[in-house]
Amino acid sequence: xxxxxxxxxxxxxxxxxxxxxxxxxxxxxxxxxxxxxxxxxxxxxxxxxxxxxxxxxxxxxxxxxxxxxxxxxxxxxxxxxxxxxxxxxxxxxxxxxxxxxxxxxxxxxxxxxxxxxxxxxxxxxxxxxxxxxxxxxxxxxxxxxxxxxxxxxxxxxxxxxxx
Amino acid sequence: xxxxxxxxxxxxxxxxxxxxxxxxxxxxxxxxxxxxxxxxxxxxxxxxxxxxxxxxxxxxxxxxxxxxxxxxxxxxxxxxxxxxxxxxxxxxxxxxxxxxxxxxxxxxxxxxxxxxxxxxxxxxxxxxxxxxxxxxxxxxxxxxxxxxxxxxxxxxxxxxxxxxxxxxxxxxxxxxxxxxxxxxxxxxxxxxxxxxxxxxxxxxxxxxxxxxxxxxxxxxxxxxxxx
Numbered sequence: 432x433x434x435x436x437x438x439x440x441x442x443x444x445x446x447x448x449x450x451x452x453x454x455x456x457x458x459x460x461x462x463x464x465x466x467x468x469x470x471x472x473x474x475x476x477x478x479x480x481x482x483x484x485x486x487x488x489x490x491x492x493x494x495x496x497x498x499x500x501x502x503x504x505x506x507x508x509x510x511x512x513x514x515x516x517x518x519x520x521x522x523x524x525x526x527x528x529x530x531x532x533x534x535x536x537x538x539x540x541x542x543x544x545x546x547x548x549x550x551x552x553x554x555x556x557x558x559x560x561x562x563x564x565x566x567x568x569x570x571x572x573x574x575x576x577x578x579x580x581x582x583x584x585x586x587x588x589x590x591x592x593x594x
Numbered sequence: 595x596x597x598x599x600x601x602x603x604x605x606x607x608x609x610x611x612x613x614x615x616x617x618x619x620x621x622x623x624x625x626x627x628x629x630x631x632x633x634x635x636x637x638x639x640x641x642x643x644x645x646x647x648x649x650x651x652x653x654x655x656x657x658x659x660x661x662x663x664x665x666x667x668x669x670x671x672x673x674x675x676x677x678x679x680x681x682x683x684x685x686x687x688x689x690x691x692x693x694x695x696x697x698x699x700x701x702x703x704x705x706x707x708x709x710x711x712x713x714x715x716x717x718x719x720x721x722x723x724x725x726x727x728x729x730x731x732x733x734x735x736x737x738x739x740x741x742x743x744x745x746x747x748x749x750x751x752x753x754x755x756x757x758x759x760x761x762x763x764x765x766x767x768x769x770x771x772x773x774x775x776x777x778x779x780x781x782x783x784x785x786x787x788x789x790x791x792x793x794x795x796x797x798x799x800x801x802x803x804x805x806x807x808x809x810x811x812x813x814x815x816x817x818x819x820x821x
Contacts, residue, residue, distance in 0.1 A: 437699040453603050493793045543777075557804055558782040564774035570800040574786065581798070581806075 465514045466533060466542060468588035470521055472507045475500035475573070476580025489585065491569065497583065507554065523548070525537075525577045527556060529584065541565050542588045548572060567591030604630065608637045644738050772797035 473486065480502035487490055492503060511519050513533035520530045532545045541563050548557040562570050566589030575582040603611065606612040607620050616671035736773050776788045779802055793799055 490794050494791050495799075496789075496803075497791065508659075541770045554782055556782065556784065556806065557802070558780040560779035560802055561777035562774060562800055563777060564800075565770040565772050568772055568774050568797060568799060570774040570776070570802075571791070572802045572804070574804040574806055576806040 450525075465512055466536070466588050468511045468513060468586065470509050470511060470529070470531075471505065471569075471583075471585035471587075472509075472523060473583040473585065474504045474506050474524075474577060474580045475583050476502045476504075477579070478502040478579065480504055489569070491571070492583065492585075497573075500580070502580070503583075513542075523575070523582065523584070525575055525582065526550060527575070529572075531586065533588070536562070544586075544588075546572065546586070548575070548584075564588060604633055604637070608634060608641075640738070644735075774798075774800045776800045776802055 434549065470498075470536045471486075471489065475492075475497065477500060481492065482503045483505045485505045485508070486503055491497070504557075506524055509521055511521070511531070513519055513531060515533050515535060518529050518530050518532045522528050527548050527550050530547045530549075534543045534545060535544060542565075543561070543563050545559060545561055546555050547554075547559070549555055556575065557572065560572075564587075568589060568591070569585045569587040571582040571583055571585050572583060603612060603616065607617060612620060624634060716766055773790075773793065775790075775798075779786070779788060781804055784804045784806070786802060789801050789803070790798040791801050
């Protein structure tokens with residue numbers, strides 16, 4: 432009887448020992464807290480420059496309404512790393528700053544963000560917006576005048592099929 | 595109306611309460627989802643351990659001693675009882691007492707099989723008093739209960755993080771719907787529009803277009819162009 436009971440207790444203990452690490456391996460919580468992404472800062476204009484080859488992998492920029500511009504130049508494409516609840520700021524070529532906060536990763540695996548674009552200490556352009564995006568799928572904020580054209584800013588987080 | 599929690603479905607499936615198409619869907623998921631299968635295996639292991647523990651405790655109870663004690667107690671109460679009350683006699687007449695069989699445990703088929711089998715190595719020894727085994731059985735039950743608690747506390751959460759919550763986000767269990775959507779936007783002093791542009795596979799990407807011009811107090815628009 433004692434042997435059987437001890438064997439049962441040992442089995443339960445073993446189950447506890449195995450269940451802990453297995454759970455930890457199955458929940459990449461720390462990995463999910465931080466998400467890599469990229470911001471595309473594009474100047475769209477009616478110039479003669481054509482479409483920047485670096486934008487070939489962003490077909491959305493060749494569709495309406497973006498296709499009304501004859502030229503698109505990729506000004507920069509900084510990579511970002513967002514952590515849930517922490518703001519990331521980037522300076523735009525027009526002196527404004529874009530502020531991005533990853534608020535959460537939803538149960539579906541989508542990213543819920545808050546974005547604002549303003550001059551430091553002001554609310555002069557985009558005070559705030561909320562957006563939800565799937566991994567690898569961008570969203571765009573466009574309309575700021577810059578040089579002889581318009582800034583189109585694309586933001587994309589994660590990769591399709593698992594980030 | 596929300597879809598049932600996958601964990602609830604698994605529990606229902608394990609309990610045999612999930613029927614029809616739901617059960618079939620979960621069965622298919624179990625074939626492909628290792629994590630889900632592991633969770634089901636965990637439930638089965640846990641149930642087995644709990645059954646084993648309960649069984650061990652049941653074997654610890656000395657049925658003969660228990661019935662003997664009950665009988666002795668009845669007799670003591672019978673001797674001390676008041677036989678003057680005809681409606682509630684506490685002691686049966688002598689002839690009835692003689693016909694009443696002694697209480698005892700009747701050995702079932704399992705007990706007979708155990709008696710026929712050679713003694714196991716962990717057979718109770720004289721120095722192993724009845725209290726020791728019982729306490730070990732209780733300890734085993736407590737450990738099994740702790741295991742159940744750990745299992746349920748560490749299962750995936752249904753909770754959705756509140757905005758601003760810095761806790762770890764939950765892990766996606768399904769492929770998210772493609773595209774992006776604007777939930778809300780404050781255009782401030784500017785005018786703007788929200789629309790979408792189509793991706794290669796028909797998915798919709800959100801576009802917020804904000805004119806870079808301020809509306810003055812007099813209602814005039816001044817375009818702000820930065821060189």
